[in-house]
Amino acid sequence: MLQLPQDPNLTSPSGETALANAVAENHLEIARVLVEAGSCLHAGVGDCRSPPLSIAVNVPGGIAMVKFLLEAGASIDTRNAHGSTALALAAAHGCTEVVRLLLLEGARIDVTDNNGWTALTIASFRGHAEVVQVLLDFGSNVHYVNDAGTALTSASYAGHDAIVRLLLQHSAQVNDYTVYSASTKGHVNCVRLMLEAPSWRNAHSAFVRRSTCSMSLTRASRHGSADLVQVLLEERADIEVRIRDFTALMEASLYSRVDVVRVLLKAGADKDATDRDGTTALMLAAMTGHAEIVHMLLEAGAARNLVSKDGTTAMMEATSWGHIEVMDLLKPRKRKRDTLP
Template identity: 30%
Template sequence: MSSLSEMEKKLRVAVERGDIESVTRLLELDVDINSREEHGTTLLILACYLKNKEMVELLLTKSADVNVTCSNGYTALVLSALEGSQDIVDLLLNVKDINVMKKERLFGKTAIHCAAGNGHVTILERLLCCSVPVDINDKDGRTPLWWAACRGRVCCADVLLKHGASPQHESKSKGSPLEIAKKEVCSDVVEMMEEAIRLRSHPYVKGDVSIMRHQYEETIAELQSEVDKKEELRQSSLVHESEVRRLRTEIQEKEEEMRCLVSTLATVSRMASEKIAESHTTSDEFCLSQPPDDVMYAVSALACDQWSDVGLELGYTMPELNSLTSLITASHSKLHVILRTKAAAVGTSNVVGIILSACQRISIPICAAAIRDEVVKRQERLRAQNGGQ
């Protein structure tokens, strides 16, 4: 095996940590997904060993090779069948061109041998639906039923017998499944095998086995349908998660805009309070006695670069605006001058109307309404105090 590059080492560490985000990012940099370390372990085999279904799924979508073996001859499927990782086995079996009959190096066992010998019934049934011969041999001619009988896996033996496994299949030197069951004193398995031998001598047994196989195929088809439905739901969930992330980002942006606005209004309010204090008048007197600077500053801050639109709305021509603002650099100051000039032209009593007109041009109607309400309330209070004058 060639030594791993630094990027391949980082990728392997990310797989070990289960860091989906880092693995995705590194694979986008064209790091070899099928790189193998000194023992021949690939990223996919490593993820199967760690039983990380999400990582396995990611690597499969990136075209990881499912038939590569490590130094002991284990493929991802053989390892997952041995460990009983049912969800991962389902993912692997859905990969096109997977070799379900590939054997590990020590005993020559396939995935179905491993599932039978380790008591993983559901995985065993799933593999039997993949056209794997029920009496497939390992190096010594032992079948999956032999391994189930040797280790007392009653349920697995039952499934294999119902699929037509032979209790009398002779291995090279280890005897038949029936003989090993008797040797291991596994009475339940012995009974099942003897009953299977007796039934198979019946003239109608061939038809019975065919019916049972058909029933199993229907059950597997139903299970596969459920898997497909769950996959559709998962894909739909991923779409919704993406939309939620987008909306959260948008909310954060709006919250930041609101914080800036609140800060601006607080500054405006402070400036207005200082002006009132300097003039030694009440806030209501200040509001009517001169153009309300606090409101003008707020309008200016909110309108930003729309000052020319506001000016045109108030009756100015563009040449007049250019002449009026030629010596002013800041856009909010330009609008401020426009409003004050208009106020001087029409009289202080119409300042509120002018500001309201300007507010209609602002893209933040809630803030415009708040400014409007505050000014109108002050006007009404002062008129009430003056007896409606």
């Protein structure tokens, strides 16, 4: 076809080139013929404007194609429309051998995309531990910070404790935001690793550590990780700290976190704490109809007759939502003398 002749750089109506298609299908010999005929190695195709090298890094078994394109003169650090290099794309898809090849061939390791993410932060967020190890071995900056935080922030927020451990071994710094963000997702192993790290123990005052753990406790209670709540309590978190006027017990009661409520009550949480509207944990549990939590709160001594500022009791909440089992629990208990003849 090329001998007719044909222009090897003709594009389809959707903007694709012959070389891009050959690379995407991993047709190495066809790609070789097209490059010899003058196909452009840098032309971006598709909505992402991806050059052939960026396409090749994500093709299963495509490492030979990557080697060929580099030998043919493809620019190793060319970016697509999102600012991603071939290295960043390979890291995002967990292509360990391709990542290692690109680094050996001189790819810039800490180039950022349009969102400020490096290959390390992307791989950490995606959970590709082997890629993270390679990037760290080649000297990627573990302390680089973007709007979402560091690689450690990304890994812990996503719950990748193996990567958190790797990053900590390479002196990643633990800060209050990193601990808090992991706690909001309930990732107990990640939080435990970070709280044990020397960078957390030595770089922050006892006040900062307790304040962070206290805020994290309230947020963790919403997401239902009883083990994480216990870890934070062991770090002397203040059980009555509020977020948007709710204590940890109120959050757990509203979101029906039975195991968390049990841990908090055992730790001495204030059963009758109210928000600015006078709402209690018992009212919140009655509203959602979780009978087991209502029973636990009553057994712990929560006052069933407290009235909120708008005149609502726990019984009224249960009644308005039709939670019959909760209504039975909240009925006033008859005193013995009321039952005597």
